[in-house]
Amino acid sequence: MAYELHYWPGIQGRGEFVRLALEAAGAPYVDVARGAESAGQGMAALQRALHDPHTAHPPFAPPFLKDGAVVVGQTAAILQYLAPTLKLVARSEQARLWTQQVQLTIADMVAEAHDTHHPVGMGLYYEDQKPEALRRAAEFCRHRIPKFLRWFESILARNPAGPRHLVGGRLSYADLSLFQLVAGLRYAFPRATESVLAGTPLLVQLHDRVAALPRVAAYLASERRLPFSEQGIFRRYPELDLV
Amino acid sequence: MAYELHYWPGIQGRGEFVRLALEAAGAPYVDVARGAESAGQGMAALQRALHDPHTAHPPFAPPFLKDGAVVVGQTAAILQYLAPTLKLVARSEQARLWTQQVQLTIADMVAEAHDTHHPVGMGLYYEDQKPEALRRAAEFCRHRIPKFLRWFESILARNPAGPRHLVGGRLSYADLSLFQLVAGLRYAFPRATESVLAGTPLLVQLHDRVAALPRVAAYLASERRLPFSEQGIFRRYPELDLV
Numbered sequence: 001m002a003y004e005l006h007y008w009p010g011i012q013g014r015g016e017f018v019r020l021a022l023e024a025a026g027a028p029y030v031d032v033a034r035g036a037e038s039a040g041q042g043m044a045a046l047q048r049a050l051h052d053p054h055t056a057h058p059p060f061a062p063p064f065l066k067d068g069a070v071v072v073g074q075t076a077a078i079l080q081y082l083a084p085t086l087k088l089v090a091r092s093e094q095a096r097l098w099t100q101q102v103q104l105t106i107a108d109m110v111a112e113a114h115d116t117h118h119p120v121g122m123g124l125y126y127e128d129q130k131p132e133a134l135r136r137a138a139e140f141c142r143h144r145i146p147k148f149l150r151w152f153e154s155i156l157a158r159n160p161a162g163p164r165h166l167v168g169g170r171l172s173y174a175d176l177s178l179f180q181l182v183a184g185l186r187y188a189f190p191r192a193t194e195s196v197l198a199g200t201p202l203l204v205q206l207h208d209r210v211a212a213l214p215r216v217a218a219y220l221a222s223e224r225r226l227p228f229s230e231q232g233i234f235r236r237y238p239e240l241d242l243v
Numbered sequence: 244m245a246y247e248l249h250y251w252p253g254i255q256g257r258g259e260f261v262r263l264a265l266e267a268a269g270a271p272y273v274d275v276a277r278g279a280e281s282a283g284q285g286m287a288a289l290q291r292a293l294h295d296p297h298t299a300h301p302p303f304a305p306p307f308l309k310d311g312a313v314v315v316g317q318t319a320a321i322l323q324y325l326a327p328t329l330k331l332v333a334r335s336e337q338a339r340l341w342t343q344q345v346q347l348t349i350a351d352m353v354a355e356a357h358d359t360h361h362p363v364g365m366g367l368y369y370e371d372q373k374p375e376a377l378r379r380a381a382e383f384c385r386h387r388i389p390k391f392l393r394w395f396e397s398i399l400a401r402n403p404a405g406p407r408h409l410v411g412g413r414l415s416y417a418d419l420s421l422f423q424l425v426a427g428l429r430y431a432f433p434r435a436t437e438s439v440l441a442g443t444p445l446l447v448q449l450h451d452r453v454a455a456l457p458r459v460a461a462y463l464a465s466e467r468r469l470p471f472s473e474q475g476i477f478r479r480y481p482e483l484d485l486v
Contacts, residue, residue, distance in 0.1 A: 056401055057341050060348045060394050072340060074347040076319075081340055097315060097324055098300050104317040105303045111354060119362045120375060121382030132363060132375045139364030151303050158299055 002028040003082075004066035006046045006059075009033040011232040012180075012225075014075045014110070015063040020176040021079055023219040025086035031224070033062075076103045079173040088173040099167045102155065102174040106181050109148045113188065114233045116140045116240055126230075126237070137240035141192035145185065149193075152178060153200035163202045164209065171213070178203070179210035184234030189241045246272040246325075247309035249289045249302075254475040255423075255468075257318045257353070258306040263419040264322055266462040268329035274467070276305075319346045322416040331416040342410045345398065345417040349424050352391045356431065357476045359383045359483055369473075369480070380483035384435035388428065392436075395421060396443035406445045407452065414456070421446070422453035427477030432484045 003022060007015025009031075022029045032049070035041025049066065050059065059073025065081070072081045080100055083089035089099050119136040120129040152166075161169035166178065182203065185193040197204050210216055219225055228234055246265060250258025252274075265272045275292070278284025292309065293302065302316025308324070315324045323343055326332035332342050362379040363372040395409075404412035409421065425446065428436040440447050453459055462468055471477055 056403060057344070058394075058398065058401070059344075060351075060391075070337070072344060074344045077340060077344045077347055080343070094313070097320060100323070101300070101302075101315065101317045101320045104320055108303075108354075111351075115358065115362075119358075120378040121386075123382050123386055129378070132378070135363040135372070135375070139366050143364075143366055148303075151301075155301065158301070160299060 001068060002030050004030050004032050004049075005063065006032050006049055006066065007063040008046075009043065010226065011229065012184075012234075013063070013232050016180055016226075017075050017173075017177045018063050018065065018078050018082070019224075020180055020216065020219075021082055021086060021088055021173045023224070024171070024176055024213060024216050025088060026215055027082075027086055076100065076107055079103060079177070083173050086173075088171065088176070090168045090170065090172070095167055099172050099174050102166055103177060105148070105151070106174065106177045109144070109181060110184075110233060112140055112144055113184065116188075117235050117237060126235070130239075133237075133240060134242075137189075138242045141189055141240075141242040145189065145192055146196050149185075149196045149200050149203060153203050156202040156206060164206070166206070171210075175206060175210055176216075179207050179216075182207040183211075184228065187228040188234040188236050190236075191241050191243050195243055244311060246270060247275050247292075248272050248306065249275050249292055249309065250306040251289075252276040252286065253469065254472065255427075255477075256306070256475050259423055259469075260318050260416075260420045261306050261308065261321050261325075262467075263423055263459065263462075264325055264329060264331055264416045266467070267414070267419055267456060267459050268325075268331060269458055270325075270329055319343065319350055322346060322420070326416050329416075331414065331419070333411045333413065333415070338410050342415050342417050345409055346420060348391070348394070349417065349420045352387070352424060353427075353476060355383055355387055356427065359431075360478050360480060369478070373482075376480075376483060377485075380432075381485045384432055384483075384485040388432065388435055389439050392428075392439045392443050392446060396446050399445040399449060407449070409449070414453075418449060418453055419459070422450050422459075425450040426454075427471065430471040431477040431479050433479075434484050434486050438486055 005015060005018055007013060032041050033043050033046040037044060055071055057071050059071065063075060064071060064073040065078045072078050089096050116137040117126045117133050119132040126133065155166060156163040165171060166174045211220065248258060248261055250256060275284050276286050276289040280287060298314055300314050306318060306321065307314060307316040308321045315321050332339050359380040360369045360376050362375040369376065398409060399406040408414060409417045454463065
């Protein structure tokens with residue numbers, strides 16, 4: 001049976017980290033909110049699932065995944081759930097823990113990237129918090145981008161199995177998520193990001209290698225891949241790209 | 244062998260979620276950075292462990308746990324690692340996944356609570372971002388506290404094993420973390436928090452039940468429990484407690 005991915009239509013957002021795992025594994029899935037209302041999909045179906053009073057494990061927010069009777073929310077938990085079946089994580093408990101630890105650090109950076117344009121609150125528009133956004137983005141571009149990206153570079157360099165992957169010698173969901181993080185940062189903060197990436201060649205190679213995986217490349221070229229935009233997590237506001 | 248918890252001395256911070264699990268289970272541990280330099284502990288030992296170039300799995304930031312040769316960072320990952328040994332999670336994969344999903348939602352709210360006093364950046368003092376903090380705190384108190392706390396209440400109410408615990412019929416690390424979250428919110432935003440807690444009795448009962456667990460009560464009364472303060476995540480700035 002196909003997995004059901006429930007996420008806001010129209011943006012990559014946090015749903016994209018789940019999409020990339022499903023696409024890279026060639027797993028069948030329905031992107032529910034992007035489907036037709038006439039087929040029982042669309043936003044109404046997402047809202048029904050989100051607010052279903054009979055769900056024992058209701059998600060706090062999208063994205064969430066339905067796999068038959070199982071409902072899982074929180075991006076990192078969804079990936080942890082899917083990974084063994086999709087063969088996107090190693091078998092050993094130690095490797096699985098490390099993969100999740102890296103994923104949670106990616107999630108931390110994603111949240112910080114989002115907060116550059118919404119430092120005051122997600123209930124307001126960017127236009128209503130521009131001065132605050134400028135200050136937050138300065139800190140993010142000058143301190144946080146270097147700190148995070150150099151940490152990812154260092155763990156690639158230290159991987160005993162070589163720097164082609166984050167964990168061991170094979171592709172994991174963390175590699176896919178790190179690809180998306182780098183792509184998003186390049187979109188939103190091209191100058192600040194490239195100035196750091198100039199010193200993190202292993203990270204750039206990982207990004208390029210993931211983008212070239214046949215299933216990922218086919219996905220990125222398809223209509224299923226939504227474009228980056230100024231409604232998502234990674235937004236290109238040139239005034240916030242501070243070096 | 245005793246676990247080594249590495250976290251900034253002087254504040255509860257994110258380290259407190261790990262401390263509570265270790266204390267509730269009666270597990271032996273050393274709070275490394277709070278120990279004496281003469282015993283090879285203190286901040287120097289934390290910094291050595293954090294920047295050890297030979298660690299294959301270097302943490303991005305404290306807290307991190309050392310268990311012999313194993314090093315684990317990220318609060319939720321540390322708890323996931325410890326929980327089976329400390330008997331703070333159920334055996335079934337489904338229950339473990341749900342426990343982690345709840346924990347990640349707690350972590351999201353902790354990050355948002357922190358950002359009320361640091362909306363612009365953690366590299367600056369609160370005093371240098373007070374106008375921004377006022378706006379962020381208004382959103383947090385009026386929208387986010389109700390949304391999160393009511394979600395916790397709803398999942399307690401839906402627990403098929405009863406509302407005494409978040410997951411199944413026994414104590415889990417998520418219960419301990421939720422206790423800490425409620426305690427922290429009450430410290431930092433007493434008026435905004437109590438106005439929501441008036442409508443979430445199950446959550447209040449969970450908090451009180453955890454606080455009364457013999458090992459937890461003994462810990463909370465000991466010197467090992469640091470007080471809340473204006474250096475931690477949950478800070479009492481009355482001007483930010485907006486209802």
